[in-house]
Amino acid sequence: MTLNRRDFLYQLGLGVAGVGLISSLPTTLPAAPLRAFQLPRSLPEAQGITSAGLLDFVNAVEAARLNLHSLMVVRHGKVVAEGWWAPYAPGLKHTLYSLSKSFTSSAIGMAVAEKKLSVEDKVVSFFPQDVPATVSSNLAAMRVKDLLIMATGHDKDTTGSLRSDPDNNWVKAFLAQPVEHEPGTFFLYNSGATYMLSAIIQKVTGQKLLDFLKPRLFDPLGIEGADWETDPKGIATGGWGLRVRTEDIAKFGQLYLQKGMWNGKRLLPEAWIEDATKAQIQSKGGSRPKEENDWLQGYGYQFWRCRNGAYRGDGAYGQYCIVMPKEDTVVAITSETGDMQAILDQVWKHILPSIQPTAITARPSAALKQKLTSLALPLPSGQATSPTAARVSGKPFQIADNPMAIKRVSLAFQNGAYVCTLQDDKGEHRVAGGIGRWVEGDTDLPTLPLKLVATSVPNETKTRMAASGAWSDENTFTMTWRFIETAHYENVICRFTGDDLQLEFQRSLAILTKSKDNRPALNGKLLAAVSQGK
Known part of the structure; x- marks a missing residue:
C-alpha cells in the first residue's frame, strides 16, 4: 500500500503538530527569501573578466576537493x-568564524568616527570594576589599537581562558591573564582580543554589537537576518559567531573597496579603511616562505594583507572576503576546507589573471553558466534500497547505556525518503532525509560536536539542515546530515546485523583532520527482541 505524506507522518506518530517540526518530506523547504536590495548583475566579459578563468577556478577547487559552499565574484x-x-x-546564512572579526573592527571604526573612543584609549579604562587587584605595566599599557592588530602582549590565545571562567565574566577573565610582552610589539592571533572589542562597543554605546551595527552597516547594505553568538552575559563574541549570506560578505568587501562609501553616503571614514587594511604589524602563520604565504603579508585592524596587493577578512575552514583594490574586484567564498592557503592559491592562479583592464569582446562562456547553476556537494554513495530496509523500517532499537544518553533509535523508509528518530534524555529528535537527494528542514539535535566553540545564538533552538542517505551495502545505511547555516556536516552510519544495530558518528571536522570522532559507537537491539528476552 502506498501512503501519502500525511499518512506516513501519522504512522510515525508525528501527527499534525509534527508536520511543522521536522524536515519536509519528500519535498524541500525554500531557503529564506532574498533581500530586496541586491548588487547589480553583469556578464563577466562586460566587466573585463574572462569566463574561462572563472570556470578554471571552479574546476580547480573541485578537483582539489576544497569543499567550497559558495562563490561570488564582483567586478566594478x-x-x-x-x-x-x-x-x-x-x-541561507553561513557561519563566518573569524571573518566576523572584520565586522567587529568596522564597528570600532564607526564608534571612533562618532568620537565614542579612540584607538589610543587604554583597555583597562573601560572596565575599572573588572581589573585585577594588581595591574601590570603591560596590561596598563594595552590600547584598543593593540586589540585591533593582535598585539595585546599575550603569549597565547586567551579564548580558552575566557570560555572556562567559572564566573562567566569573560572581560574579567581576559584582564586577569598575564601579559608577557610589551603591547604593540608581539603579534599573536587572539580571538579574545576581538571579544574585548565587542565588549568595549557595548560599554561605550550601551548597545550590543549587532544592534550597534544594524543601522550603521547592515541596514545600509541591505543585510537582513544577521545573528551573532554571545558569551553567557549576552556580549557578542566578536571574534567569531556572525552569520550572514554570501552576498552580504561581497557587499561588505565592496564597501571597503569603495573606501567606506555606499550609495553616496559615507559609512566608514576613508582614513579608517586605509588604517584597517594596511600592514600594521608583521603577521605569523602558514608553513611556506613569505613570497608564497598569504599569512606572512602583514596584519591590519582585523584584516590580513595578501599577496598581489590584496587584503582579506577570513575565517576558519575557508570563509573569505578578498578585496583586490588594483583590480576593483571582490571575491566572497564560504567553505569547509582543511587547506585555506590552497583556496587563495587558486584565486591567484585563475581569477586574478582572468581580470583585464577593460571589457572583453569575446562572448561569455555558456559552460560557466551551466557549471555555476549545477554545483552540488556529493551525496552519500550507494543503493536506493535494500532488503534490510523493509525488515527494520519503523522498528525501534533499544540502545545500550552511553555518554550521549541516546536510549532509542528507529529508521522509517518510504518512497525514496527516510525519517530517523533518536530518543535521548531530552526527548525525541527526528531527521527527515532523501535518498539520492537532499531534504531540507530544521532539527533540534545539538550541533555542539560540529562546532569549534561552544557558544550559541541567543534563543536559537533549531538548526537548519539538509539530509540525505543511501545503502552503502545490504546491511549498512549511511546518512549525511549537513547543518547548512554552518560550515559542517556529519555522517551517521547504521549497521544492521540480525536484531542488532550499531550507530557510528563521523563529524566533518574529524574527517578533515583524519582523526576519530570522540563520540562512541552506539549498540542497540531490536526492541521486540529485547521484550522477548533474546
Missing part, C-alpha cells in the same frame, strides 16, 4: 559570477 560593483554547491543556497 557588479556580480559577474555566483554559485552555491547544493544543498547550500543563496538565501
Whole structure:
C-alpha cells in the first residue's frame, strides 16, 4: 500500500503538530527569501573578466576537493559570477568564524568616527570594576589599537581562558591573564582580543554589537537576518559567531573597496579603511616562505594583507572576503576546507589573471553558466534500497547505556525518503532525509560536536539542515546530515546485523583532520527482541 505524506507522518506518530517540526518530506523547504536590495548583475566579459578563468577556478577547487559552499565574484560593483554547491543556497546564512572579526573592527571604526573612543584609549579604562587587584605595566599599557592588530602582549590565545571562567565574566577573565610582552610589539592571533572589542562597543554605546551595527552597516547594505553568538552575559563574541549570506560578505568587501562609501553616503571614514587594511604589524602563520604565504603579508585592524596587493577578512575552514583594490574586484567564498592557503592559491592562479583592464569582446562562456547553476556537494554513495530496509523500517532499537544518553533509535523508509528518530534524555529528535537527494528542514539535535566553540545564538533552538542517505551495502545505511547555516556536516552510519544495530558518528571536522570522532559507537537491539528476552 502506498501512503501519502500525511499518512506516513501519522504512522510515525508525528501527527499534525509534527508536520511543522521536522524536515519536509519528500519535498524541500525554500531557503529564506532574498533581500530586496541586491548588487547589480553583469556578464563577466562586460566587466573585463574572462569566463574561462572563472570556470578554471571552479574546476580547480573541485578537483582539489576544497569543499567550497559558495562563490561570488564582483567586478566594478557588479556580480559577474555566483554559485552555491547544493544543498547550500543563496538565501541561507553561513557561519563566518573569524571573518566576523572584520565586522567587529568596522564597528570600532564607526564608534571612533562618532568620537565614542579612540584607538589610543587604554583597555583597562573601560572596565575599572573588572581589573585585577594588581595591574601590570603591560596590561596598563594595552590600547584598543593593540586589540585591533593582535598585539595585546599575550603569549597565547586567551579564548580558552575566557570560555572556562567559572564566573562567566569573560572581560574579567581576559584582564586577569598575564601579559608577557610589551603591547604593540608581539603579534599573536587572539580571538579574545576581538571579544574585548565587542565588549568595549557595548560599554561605550550601551548597545550590543549587532544592534550597534544594524543601522550603521547592515541596514545600509541591505543585510537582513544577521545573528551573532554571545558569551553567557549576552556580549557578542566578536571574534567569531556572525552569520550572514554570501552576498552580504561581497557587499561588505565592496564597501571597503569603495573606501567606506555606499550609495553616496559615507559609512566608514576613508582614513579608517586605509588604517584597517594596511600592514600594521608583521603577521605569523602558514608553513611556506613569505613570497608564497598569504599569512606572512602583514596584519591590519582585523584584516590580513595578501599577496598581489590584496587584503582579506577570513575565517576558519575557508570563509573569505578578498578585496583586490588594483583590480576593483571582490571575491566572497564560504567553505569547509582543511587547506585555506590552497583556496587563495587558486584565486591567484585563475581569477586574478582572468581580470583585464577593460571589457572583453569575446562572448561569455555558456559552460560557466551551466557549471555555476549545477554545483552540488556529493551525496552519500550507494543503493536506493535494500532488503534490510523493509525488515527494520519503523522498528525501534533499544540502545545500550552511553555518554550521549541516546536510549532509542528507529529508521522509517518510504518512497525514496527516510525519517530517523533518536530518543535521548531530552526527548525525541527526528531527521527527515532523501535518498539520492537532499531534504531540507530544521532539527533540534545539538550541533555542539560540529562546532569549534561552544557558544550559541541567543534563543536559537533549531538548526537548519539538509539530509540525505543511501545503502552503502545490504546491511549498512549511511546518512549525511549537513547543518547548512554552518560550515559542517556529519555522517551517521547504521549497521544492521540480525536484531542488532550499531550507530557510528563521523563529524566533518574529524574527517578533515583524519582523526576519530570522540563520540562512541552506539549498540542497540531490536526492541521486540529485547521484550522477548533474546
